[in-house]
Amino acid sequence: MSIAASASIIIVFLIFIFLLKEAIPFISNPGLNELFSSNWIPVSFQKEQFGIYPLISGSVLVTVIATVLLIPFGVIAAVYISEIALGFEKEILKPFIEILAGIPSVVIGFFGLVVLSPIIKGLFNLNTGLTALTGAVLLALMAIPTVITISEDAIRSVPKSYKEASLALGASRLQTIFRITVPAALPGIIAAIMLGMGRVIGETMVVLMVTGNAAKISWNPFDSVRTMTATIAAEMGEVAIGSTHYSALFWVGIILMIITFGLNIVAQKVLKKYQMR
Amino acid sequence: MKKSISENSVFWAVRFITYSIVAIIGYIIFDIVIKGLPTINLEFITGFPRSSGSEGGILPAIVGTVYLVFGAILVSLPLGMASAIYLSEYAKQGRFTRMIRLAIVTLAGVPSIVFGLFGLGLFVIFLGFGASIISGSFTLAFMILPTIIVSSEEALQAVPKSNREGSLALGATEWQTIYKNVLPYALPGMFTGSILGVGRAAGETAPILLTVAAFFLPRLPSSIFDQVMALPYHLYILATQHPEAEKVLPLQYGTALVLLILVLIFNLAAIFLRSYFRKKYKW
Amino acid sequence: MVNFNDSKITVENLNFYYGKVQALFDINMKISEKKVTALIGPSGCGKSTFLRMFNRMNDIIDGTHHTGSVLIDNRDIYKDGIDIVALRKKVGMVFQKSNPFPKSVFDNAAYGPRIHGVKDKANLYEIVEKSLKDAAIWNEVKDRLDENAMGLSGGQQQRLCIARALAVEPEILLMDEPASALDPKSTARIEDLIGTLKQKYTIIIVTHNMQQASRVSDYTAFFYEGKLIEYDYTDKIFRNPEIKQTEDYITGRFG
Numbered sequence: 014m015s016i017a018a019s020a021s022i023i024i025v026f027l028i029f030i031f032l033l034k035e036a037i038p039f040i041s042n043p044g045l046n047e048l049f050s051s052n053w054i055p056v057s058f059q060k061e062q063f064g065i066y067p068l069i070s071g072s073v074l075v076t077v078i079a080t081v082l083l084i085p086f087g088v089i090a091a092v093y094i095s096e097i098a099l100g101f102e103k104e105i106l107k108p109f110i111e112i113l114a115g116i117p118s119v120v121i122g123f124f125g126l127v128v129l130s131p132i133i134k135g136l137f138n139l140n141t142g143l144t145a146l147t148g149a150v151l152l153a154l155m156a157i158p159t160v161i162t163i164s165e166d167a168i169r170s171v172p173k174s175y176k177e178a179s180l181a182l183g184a185s186r187l188q189t190i191f192r193i194t195v196p197a198a199l200p201g202i203i204a205a206i207m208l209g210m211g212r213v214i215g216e217t218m219v220v221l222m223v224t225g226n227a228a229k230i231s232w233n234p235f236d237s238v239r240t241m242t243a244t245i246a247a248e249m250g251e252v253a254i255g256s257t258h259y260s261a262l263f264w265v266g267i268i269l270m271i272i273t274f275g276l277n278i279v280a281q282k283v284l285k286k287y288q289m290r
Numbered sequence: 291m292k293k294s295i296s297e298n299s300v301f302w303a304v305r306f307i308t309y310s311i312v313a314i315i316g317y318i319i320f321d322i323v324i325k326g327l328p329t330i331n332l333e334f335i336t337g338f339p340r341s342s343g344s345e346g347g348i349l350p351a352i353v354g355t356v357y358l359v360f361g362a363i364l365v366s367l368p369l370g371m372a373s374a375i376y377l378s379e380y381a382k383q384g385r386f387t388r389m390i391r392l393a394i395v396t397l398a399g400v401p402s403i404v405f406g407l408f409g410l411g412l413f414v415i416f417l418g419f420g421a422s423i424i425s426g427s428f429t430l431a432f433m434i435l436p437t438i439i440v441s442s443e444e445a446l447q448a449v450p451k452s453n454r455e456g457s458l459a460l461g462a463t464e465w466q467t468i469y470k471n472v473l474p475y476a477l478p479g480m481f482t483g484s485i486l487g488v489g490r491a492a493g494e495t496a497p498i499l500l501t502v503a504a505f506f507l508p509r510l511p512s513s514i515f516d517q518v519m520a521l522p523y524h525l526y527i528l529a530t531q532h533p534e535a536e537k538v539l540p541l542q543y544g545t546a547l548v549l550l551i552l553v554l555i556f557n558l559a560a561i562f563l564r565s566y567f568r569k570k571y572k573w
Numbered sequence: 574m575v576n577f578n579d580s581k582i583t584v585e586n587l588n589f590y591y592g593k594v595q596a597l598f599d600i601n602m603k604i605s606e607k608k609v610t611a612l613i614g615p616s617g618c619g620k621s622t623f624l625r626m627f628n629r630m631n632d633i634i635d636g637t638h639h640t641g642s643v644l645i646d647n648r649d650i651y652k653d654g655i656d657i658v659a660l661r662k663k664v665g666m667v668f669q670k671s672n673p674f675p676k677s678v679f680d681n682a683a684y685g686p687r688i689h690g691v692k693d694k695a696n697l698y699e700i701v702e703k704s705l706k707d708a709a710i711w712n713e714v715k716d717r718l719d720e721n722a723m724g725l726s727g728g729q730q731q732r733l734c735i736a737r738a739l740a741v742e743p744e745i746l747l748m749d750e751p752a753s754a755l756d757p758k759s760t761a762r763i764e765d766l767i768g769t770l771k772q773k774y775t776i777i778i779v780t781h782n783m784q785q786a787s788r789v790s791d792y793t794a795f796f797y798e799g800k801l802i803e804y805d806y807t808d809k810i811f812r813n814p815e816i817k818q819t820e821d822y823i824t825g826r827f828g
């Protein structure tokens with residue numbers, strides 16, 4: 014029983030070990046410095062380059078846009094479902110949101126490819142609809158169930174007495190929600206957003222399918238970008254095992270793992286500190 | 291009253307935003323159902339693909355996905371349930387359990403593509419399983435392990451303490467207590483949570499991309515060391531890698547719909563089971 | 574204080590701790606066989622904790638420890654190598670909140686015998702019937718043995734729990750406020766039952782109800798802040814307590 018329970022620990026270690034194992038050859042040749050530069054040109058007749066800055070900027074751009082969308086929509090929906098919606102509405106809304114969490118990312122990506130990206134192309138008069146914005150919109154949508162579920166927990170666990178005290182002082186329901194309830198639940202909501210961001214950064218298929226996959230540093234939402242996840246997915250199929258390119262992709266994986274690990278730990282700390290779970 | 295009018299309009303705005311999210315979800319499902327339905331027929335479901343997937347059916351992809359999911363359950367369910375039972379019933383809370391919990395949280399946050407890399411490194415290359423059902427199943431199993439552990443533990447925690455104390459006070463051993471007076475009441479919840487995890491496994495693409503999925507393989511697998519096609523990967527290929535992606539759009543929609551149905555069945559079953567058992571077991 | 578030569582239970586220099594918080598302080602006490610001993614005292618004074626020492630139910634709480642000893646039939650139940658299962662079989666317990674398992678009435682009563690290896694149907698039925706009769710609930714449930722126990726009334730549930738404890742044939746019965754959640758009529762039935770059960774069992778009962786203690790018990794122990802303040806014949810305690818704190822408590826002048 015305790016052996017089974019240690020499985021999680023063992024797996025985490027195995028993940029680190031096997032990522033490192035495949036990544037290590039890169040350190041001696043061409044060296045880690047190579048990673049910290051701004052050109053990702055893994056296949057080239059002259060000189061291959063494995064600078065991951067464009068991949069990081071791609072992930073960051075997409076994540077930032079998605080988060081900007083995610084925060085208002087996620088929090089507002091959570092507030093609505095937990096504080097405003099009528100009983101029967103809740104019964105319908107919650108399963109519906111959960112269904113969204115269940116739609117496979119490749120299906121969302123497919124929808125983005127054939128429905129959303131033409132819309133974005135037309136709307137903003139672009140050459141291509143495969144942009145950072147397209148990916149971000151879909152990612153925000155995918156992360157919404159996480160944000161709603163966890164924020165809602167946090168909102169629900171705000172003591173009734175706070176709300177009643179506020180209402181008894183003559184505050185309106187709206188004032189109570191935005192002055193008392195939401196601030197009291199804020200740590201939980203922040204953690205929810207961070208966990209949502211974790212999902213966004215780690216998501217692969219959607220960005221692979223709709224962000225256009227151009228490995229260049231850009232902060233323009235209407236540009237095509239290439240994220241870390243998409244890079245691994247797109248290129249791993251074609252590399253020779255053990256090659257420099259192959260090792261470089263494992264480095265990208267390690268960096269991804271570290272980022273999401275950090276986000277998760279901080280989010281859990283926030284959650285635990287405020288006893289939201 | 292001026293104030294209540296503005297308050298009302300804020301409420302309506304909030305409501306509008308919430309329902310627009312719902313509308314988008316609804317629209318995605320609607321779009322895929324409407325455009326996917328015409329493609330779905332017996333031949334599509336039970337036929338083999340032809341001319342690199344431009345024609346014919348998707349049977350190997352369906353079968354492949356079913357095998358992968360089944361394999362993932364076989365590995366993750368016993369492991370996850372045993373972990374949960376240990377954490378919730380046996381372990382003294384201390385350093386070891388804290389480490390396990392940290393590991394679970396970490397695992398839950400690992401991006402699926404990183405699971406793919408890991409599966410590639412461990413199963414495909416190091417253990418020499420190659421791109422195969424077994425590599426893919428293990429990778430998926432590890433990916434859904436946290437979901438299974440967390441929801442199983444929740445189900446165990448939901449069984450009242452009095453069930454344990456009452457049994458122990460009668461002289462039952464710890465294991466008898468768990469086996470006879472805790473597990474039977476927790477199992478439905480444990481399965482429900484696990485179904486959700488399994489649904490996720492069925493729809494995942496990134497991990498199988500690197501560990502099992504075949505581009506085009508118009509036959510059924512004969513052993514767990516075979517490569518297979520899988521629905522999510524097939525959809526990805528048809529939508530992005532196919533030379534005539536536009537032309538095979540109906541096939542893409544058909545595949546998307548089949549995948550959606552498969553995953554939604556898991557999810558609806560879990561949601562339904564949960565509310566059923568919640569009503570049945572009120573203590 | 575009372576002292577018996579042939580006590581069923583002997584507690585010596587018992588200290589108990591929840592982590593760093595001490596809940597019982599240096600308790601010495603002997604408990605007489607086939608008598609009812611009542612534990613009284615204000616909320617949080619350690620009655621339940623003390624009661625749970627006798628069947629080692631405190632063991633299941635993480636981070637607890639104790640010093641001193643608890644002897645049952647002159648054997649230290651906390652000594653290494655003691656069979657806890659056998660101990661708990663010998664020392665039955667009824668909880669404050671009646672806690673029938675969400676199973677049928679029959680399965681509840683049969684739970685103990687079954688885990689202790691009784692398989693034979695007829696034998697099992699006999700045990701169940703006998704313990705339900707002993708717990709004075711047989712007449713009410715004999716036609717609904719297959720029904721879920723959660724459907725019984727509160728008083729019936731509690732008597733079923735007593736029956737469940739009796740079915741493993743204990744020698745000692747621990748009762749933690751067994752009637753505190755019941756209406757007066759059900760309470761009276763439980764009290765009557767205790768009166769009959771003491772012919773066969775050594776009973777230790779925790780209660781907040783002074784009348785109840787004086788009605789059902791032979792001896793009464795008054796606890797305050799984890800310490801045993803006074804222990805004597807129930808008559809003596811209620812009529813003429815030696816210590817002022819005891820008097821204040823039983824007369825309701827407690828602050």
Ligand SMILES: Nc1ncnc2c1ncn2[C@@H]1O[C@H](COP(=O)(O)OP(=O)(O)OP(=O)(O)O)[C@@H](O)[C@H]1O
Nearest residue numbers: 591594596614615616617618619620621622623634
């Ligand atoms: N599981 C526990 N962990 C930590 N402290 C506990 C625990 N159970 C009880 N205590 C503490 O030990 C002390 C004695 O508690 P106990 O339950 O024995 O009191 P009691 O006399 O039975 O009270 P009541 O009449 O309310 O049932 C209290 O201060 C209580 O807070």
Ligand SMILES: [Mg+2]
Nearest residue numbers: 620621622749
């Ligand atoms: Mg108590």
